[in-house]
Amino acid sequence: MRVLLTGSSGWLGRYLAPMLSQSGHSVVGLDLAEGTHTQIVGSVADRSLVERVFRQEHIEAVVHGAALHKPDLARYPASAFVDVNVTGTLNLLEAATTAGHDRFVFTSTTSLMISAAIRAEEGHAAVWLTEETTPLEPRNMYGVTKLAAEHLCRLQHLERGLSVVVLRTSRFFPEEDDMAHEIPLSGPNTKANELLYRRLTVEDAARAHIVALEKAPSLGFETFIVSAPTPFVRDDAADLKRDAASVIERYFPGARALYERAGFRLPTSIGRVYDASRAERLLGFRCRTAFADVLTALEAGSPLPFVHDPNYVSPKEPTSGPTAAPASPAL
Numbered sequence: 559m560r561v562l563l564t565g566s567s568g569w570l571g572r573y574l575a576p577m578l579s580q581s582g583h584s585v586v587g588l589d590l591a592e593g594t595h596t597q598i599v600g601s602v603a604d605r606s607l608v609e610r611v612f613r614q615e616h617i618e619a620v621v622h623g624a625a626l627h628k629p630d631l632a633r634y635p636a637s638a639f640v641d642v643n644v645t646g647t648l649n650l651l652e653a654a655t656t657a658g659h660d661r662f663v664f665t666s667t668t669s670l671m672i673s674a675a676i677r678a679e680e681g682h683a684a685v686w687l688t689e690e691t692t693p694l695e696p697r698n699m700y701g702v703t704k705l706a707a708e709h710l711c712r713l714q715h716l717e718r719g720l721s722v723v724v725l726r727t728s729r730f731f732p733e734e735d736d737m738a739h740e741i742p743l744s745g746p747n748t749k750a751n752e753l754l755y756r757r758l759t760v761e762d763a764a765r766a767h768i769v770a771l772e773k774a775p776s777l778g779f780e781t782f783i784v785s786a787p788t789p790f791v792r793d794d795a796a797d798l799k800r801d802a803a804s805v806i807e808r809y810f811p812g813a814r815a816l817y818e819r820a821g822f823r824l825p826t827s828i829g830r831v832y833d834a835s836r837a838e839r840l841l842g843f844r845c846r847t848a849f850a851d852v853l854t855a856l857e858a859g860s861p862l863p864f865v866h867d868p869n870y871v872s873p874k875e876p877t878s879g880p881t882a883a884p885a886s887p888a889l
Contacts, residue, residue, distance in 0.1 A: 560584045560616055561771070564602050564650065565623035567593025567873045569731060570665065574623065574764040581768055586615045589624065591873035602646030612653045620654050621767055622647060623665040628700045629733075633875075636699045643703035648710050655718040661774035662722045663767055664711050668756065668783060668832055670694060670701035671726070679829030683795035684755075688833045689726075689781050708781065715779035723770040723777055723841070728785035728832050729757045732867040746866045747822045753849045754806065755831040758786045759864045762845040769843045782837040786845045790831055798828040810849070816856045 561578055565571045566587025575595035578585045587596040588611060598615075600607045602624050611617065626634060626642045647664070654662050668687070673695040676685050696702045711722040729752060734745045749757060766784045789809045790798060797805045803824040807814050817824055838844045851863040 559618040559771075560586065562586050562588060562611065562615070562617045562620045562650075563595070563623065564588045564621070564646075565625065565665070566596045567591040568623065569760060569870070569872075570623050570763055570767075571595060573760050574621065574767055577764050577768055578621070578771075583619075583771075586611070586617065589873075593873060601642075602649060603641045605649045608649045608653050612657050617653075617657060617659075619659055619661050619663075619771060620650055621663045621665075621771060622650050623767075625665070625704070626700065627667075627872075628669060628698070629872075631698055631700060639699045639703045643700075644706050644710070647707040651710060651714040651720065651722075655714060655720050660721055661771060662711070662714075662720055663770045663774060664707065664722060664724045665767070666704050666708055666724050666726045666781075667701070668726045668728045668785065670696045670705040670708070672701070672830070673697055676830060679799075679827075681829075682799060684798040684828050685830040686792050686795055686833060687783070687830055689783055689836055712779055721774045721777060722779050723774045724779075724781040725763075725766055725770055726781060726783045727758065727763050727766070728752075728783070730760045730763045731870070732760070732865045733870040734868045743823060745868055746862055749864055749866055750822065750849070750852045750862060751825045753786045753847070753852060753864070754825075755788050755790070755828055756785060757864075758784060758845050759847045762786070762847055765846070766837070766841075766843050769841060773841055777840070780840060782841055782843075783832050783834045784837055784843070784845070785832040785834045786848045787834060787838070788831050789849065795831070798831070800827070802826060802828040810853060813853055816853055820856050822856075 561583045563575055563585050566575055567589035575585050575587055588598045589596045592599055598611055626639050671687055671691055674697045677697055694705055696705055708724050711724055714720045715722050794805055806824050847863045855862050
């Protein structure tokens with residue numbers, strides 16, 4: 559198929575575009591920033607551009623990964639999030655249905671499931687998060703606009719029959735957490751811990767999109783959490799909040815010793831867990847990389863099975879220094 563990939567210059571796009579090509583698809587990359595896999599530089603919020611791309615490039619399917627993300631909250635106004643994440647998604651959905659497409663894959667985020675209360679982790683047990691978790695009360699404009707975009711996808715299926723798979727991906731960014739100043743652990747240590755409950759590799763995120771593109775017509779409309787498989791079960795929730803390290807040692811005997819040898823620390827408390835089992839059951843997708851691979855790497859003295867790059871900057875951002883004006887947010 560001839561696939562339009564939005565966000566083709568971004569972190570996910572640079573992995574996903576080659577995988578799409580290797581799967582036999584012809585990829586047309588659209589992004590605000592230039593990049594190896596980007597043929598068209600422009601904005602998904604530009605309706606005339608989107609319509610022209612569909613017409614001239616003979617697009618047959620869409621993988622929509624372009625968005626303003628959580629780190630952009632400090633750089634762009636709320637209106638920019640609406641323009642890109644909401645209006646941009648609507649432009650693509652309407653162009654896809656006009657073109658008679660039978661599949662559309664939307665990159666969403668588990669962040670929209672995290673309310674202020676869940677973020678505060680004040681409960682006595684870890685919150686077990688699934689696709690059925692309600693109410694959804696996103697705590698910032700990123701989550702609000704991504705949830706609005708999910709609803710646009712749902713309506714396009716109900717009203718126009720477009721098959722859409724929404725992938726709520728957990729963390730796969732390479733840079734430091736934007737709350738790193740509150741986390742007394744190194745970036746690699748934090749990412750290793752998160753593979754237990756709220757992270758996946760960028761390679762697995764890309765693979766999920768390939769599977770979703772293939773399966774979309776048979777699914778109609780579905781939403782999936784995509785995250786590394788957690789070893790935990792719901793009955794562990796209270797113990798995870800109280801003494802996560804002991805629970806981890808129970809599942810992975812010797813993990814504490816391997817961590818100590820590497821200068822790492824196991825989490826003392828885990829406040830939420832993303833359960834990706836529905837994606838495994840219905841989509842047929844399971845992440846290849848999990849926490850056990852971290853322990854294998856530590857034992858062998860091999861590189862950790864994920865990318866950590868504290869200097870990563872989105873290609874849409876200026877590189878001339880901290881005083882440079884923000885680039886246009888229309889991805």
